[in-house]
Amino acid sequence: MMRTLSTQFRSIKHPRPNPNPKLSKSSSPTKSEIKFNVKPKSEPESESWCVYLLLSTNHPIKTYVGITNNFPRRLKQHNGELNGGAKASRAGRPWICACIVCGFPDRSEASIFESKWKAISRRAPRKSENDRLSKQSEDPSLPLLRHRQAALKKVKASLDCTHLEIIWHLDPF
Structure with missing residues (x-):
């Protein structure tokens, strides 16, 4: 039994009749009939990329590092408030900006910086339990913000950050 490709592989579509009889295959649409939704490559993006640190305001208090433009x-x-937030950030809502x-x-470049900040934060030792008990x-x-700030200092020492602006909205000290 012989099957056609379109029944065997559903992704292959049969050619459909032209819905616009005014445009035949021999005539091509004019420039005024073509609409582009893509920005020209020479046009710069409206905003540069940034890496941000969020702090949860709900228990358990935690931080989140991400990138965006x-x-x-x-x-x-x-x-x-809008669709599309990271799954990892759902539990800490609402979030506030700690640093950008x-x-x-x-x-x-933003992804490299973000990755390095996260990796150094994971590897860096946390303060001991005695320090936490003395500051109940x-x-x-504050300990979370200090930990992220210490990691950020190490990232700055390992990468060229002279062109970056670091703005702390929450003072860790």
């Missing part, structure tokens, strides 16, 4: 929109996504690093020319009256977010 539109921070206000991304923060709304993390807080559930601006000035990355492209997504690639301290805001529980």
Whole structure:
């Protein structure tokens, strides 16, 4: 039994009749009939890329590092006001901006910085339990912010960050 390709492989489509009889295969559409939704490559993006540090305001207090080229929109996504927030950030809602690093020319450079910041944060030792017990009256977010700030200093020492602007919205000290 012989089957046609389109029944065997559903991704292959039969050619459909032309819905616009005015445009035959021999005539091509004019420039006014073609609409482009893509920005020309020579036009720069409206905003540069940034790496951000968020702090949860719900228990358990935690931090989140991410990248974006539109921070206000991304923060709304993390807080559930818009679709598209990261799954890892759902439990800490609402989130506030603790730090933002601006000035990355492209997504690639921002991704490298973000990855390095996360990796150094994971590897860096946390303060001992004795230090935590002695500072029980301290805001529980401060040790987390200090830990991320220490990791950020190591990232700055390992990469060229002269073109970046680092803005802390929450002072870890």
